[in-house]
Structure formats: C-alpha cells, structure tokens
C-alpha cells in the first residue's frame with residue numbers, strides 16, 4: 001500500500017482483548033478465504049499433522065464464486081478454529097496466516113483518492129469502548145502502514161468518477177464533520193443541520209448527478225457555514241412539534257427483526273430486557289417476534305421513555321452527548337456516503353441507528369438504577385453505552401438486507417428524519 005493513512009485516534013489504541021473479550025468475534029459471520037490465503041494456511045499447516053487435519057475439517061468447499069473456501073462453524077455457531085477463547089490459527093500458525101477478513105476485523109480501511117482511511121466497526125466491544133469513552137477518540141491522526149496487520153484488506157472505496165458526488169467527497173464530508181463538531185449545539189441539533197443540508201442538496205447532488213452541480217453545491221455549502229442560518233435552524237428545530245410514536249414504531253420494527261434474527265444472542269437478550277421494562281405494552285414482541293408492533297399503549301411507552309431520557313440527561317447529559325457525537329462522527333468517517341444514493345438517505349441511516357441506540361440506552365433497566373442513585377457513576381454508564389452500541393452494531397450493522405428494507409420504508413424524507421432525530 002502506498003499514500004497517506006489517516007485514522008481516527010481511537011484506532012491507534014486498539015489491542016484485541018483476546019480471551020478476555022466479553023463477546024468474541026469468531027462466531028456467526030460467514031468468513032470466506034481466497035486462494036492465496038488458503039495456500040498460506042496450507043503451507044504453514046504442512047509442518048504439523050494436527051494443524052493439517054484441523055485445516056481440512058475447518059474449511060468448507062466449494063465456496064461462493066470469487067472465493068476459494070469458507071470457514072466452517074461448529075454447532076454453537078463458533079468458528080471451527082476457535083479454541084479456549086482464542087483463534088487457534090493465530091495462536092498456532094501466527095498472525096501472518098490469518099485470512100484477510102480475520103486479519104482486518106474490526107478495522108475498516110477505505111480508499112479515498114490518493115490516501116486510505118482507517119476506522120473501526122463498533123461491533124467489537126473493545127473498539128466501542130475506545131470510541132465512546134475517550135474525549136479525543138475522534139481526532140484525526142496520520143498512522144504508519146506498518147501498524148496494520150499483514151493481509152489487512154481495503155474494505156471500501158470512493159470510486160473515481162466524473163460525478164460531482166464522488167469528486168467533491170472531501171469538501172462535503174469536511175463540512176459534515178465541522179457541523180458535527182459544533183459544540184455550542186446539542187448533537188440532535190447538529191444532526192438536524194446535516195439533515196437540512198442533505199435535503200437542500202439531494203435533488204441535484206446524488207449518485208447519478210453529473211459534473212455540473214458545482215455552483216449550486218458551493219452556494220449551499222457556504223450557507224451552512226453561516227452562524228446566523230445555523231442559529232435560525234436550531235430555533236426552528238426546537239419549536240417543531242413531531243408525532244412521538246413515529247420514531248418508536250421504526251425502532252420497534254428494528255428490535256423485532258433483531259429478536260427473530262440469527263446473529264447477536266447478546267443483543268437479543270438486551271432487547272428482551274428493555275421490552276420487559278415496558279410491560280405489559282410490549283410484552284407480545286418478546287414472546288412472538290412476528291407479532292405486529294402494538295397499536296395501543298404506545299403513548300405510555302413514549303411517555304415513559306421520555307421521562308427516562310430526561311432524567312438521564314439531567315445527570316449524565318455531557319457524557320451522553322459525547323457518545324452520540326462520537327458515534328455519528330465514526331459513522332460519517334467509516335460509512336462512505338458515496339455508497340448511499342444521496343446524502344438524505346445516508347443521514348437517515350444514521351438517524352435510524354441512533355434512534356434504536358437511544359431507545360435501548362435510555363430504557364436500559366440498569367441505567368435507571370444509576371440515575372436514581374445520588375453518586376455519579378460514569379464508569380457504569382459507560383459500560384451500558386458500550387453494551388448497547390456494540391451489541392446493536394454486531395446485530396444490525398452487518399445486516400445490509402435489514403438496513404436496505406428500513407431505507408426503502410422510510411424513503412429519505414426530511415419530516416421522518418426530524419422525528420427520528422428528535423426521539
């Protein structure tokens with residue numbers, strides 16, 4: 001690899017927790033191996049019959065087109081190489097033998113113009129901790145390529161096209177970062193600024209737009225740097241009346257999918273714990289994940305949720321703002337907006353994720369106990385935030401099908417976005 005490698009600061013602190021990890025990643029996912037990786041493994045394993053035998057039992061062929069083999073899972077869903085809380089490939093044959101996806105996770109490397117960018121998937125609990133807890137986690141730093149594991153993959157890229165949507169990537173995303181870092185405004189208002197900007201530019205600035213949108217885009221970008229406009233938008237946002245059950249329905253739809261999904265046992269347990277806190281209104285969803293979101297009782301659920309949110313923000317508001325802003329920054333850095341049809345859809349995907357995270361966090365029964373106690377329990381609140389974010393990410397972020405379904409249902413509409421951001 002050549003060129004600059006730009007990272008978010010928290011990535012420089014990452015060390016896999018190994019057997020101490022509370023939710024190891026050698027499970028459930030489909031991991032495919034290319035031929036080069038297979039040959040590396042074969043050659044390393046040839047030195048011992050135990051490794052050779054293990055290799056044959058742990059790899060499944062044929063694999064989908066483009067791949068050579070697939071890592072087999074045992075009856076618990078764990079990778080066949082997972083032993084005593086560790087990857088036995090890593091332990092016995094060394095890191096250089098790991099297939100690309102295993103060497104890369106939880107890193108995410110994106111190719112952007114002449115540089116690469118390093119961020120991380122918050123489905124790894126250690127990365128979620130580093131990202132959410134440290135105030136300087138989201139600073140940009142240049143890092144040495146040598147710090148990446150051998151065979152680390154580039155996982156996404158901004159395509160080089162004539163479209164303004166890809167050519168103006170750096171400037172547009174810089175503006176979004178700047179809006180997200182406006183400490184004078186709560187995170188919800190910063191997200192509203194982005195949603196507003198996205199709604200203004202999406203009609204002419206999208207995946208199919210041509211190169212001639214420069215003047216319009218420049219004008220909208222200049223407007224978004226005007227403090228008077230931002231002040232006015234914030235004032236309007238605070239005064240908006242939005243139906244409170246819309247966002248709750250979206251959130252419960254996502255939770256229902258989590259309950260019936262195959263991955264993320266810990267996330268399912270968390271969802272059940274939270275739904276129980278809203279008994280009897282949401283109890284049917286626990287017993288039967290296919291049952292529809294209830295028509296009655298949602299007002300009580302919303303009221304209870306808002307009371308919990310207010311009490312938590314009174315005690316831990318600054319800390320929670322940090323979690324939300326860091327999550328949002330990580331999203332805009334890691335998830336390249338060019339993979340979405342337009343900025344409005346991309347902002348909506350973030351708003352949906354944050355709405356589910358907020359619901360699970362503010363409704364978490366353990367949080368209520370800490371809020372009720374007199375002392376400040378920041379560490380305990382951090383633990384709850386990490387649990388919510390990492391289990392949610394493990395369950396949802398790797399489920400492209402579900403995210404696409406939600407995207408189609410909501411359809412990139414500013415009024416829907418406002419409901420989600422206000423939730």
Ligand code: SF4
Pocket residue numbers: 015016017018021022023024025026105106123124125126127
């Ligand atoms: S989830 Fe993260 S900390 Fe845990 S085993 Fe995987 S990489 Fe290591």
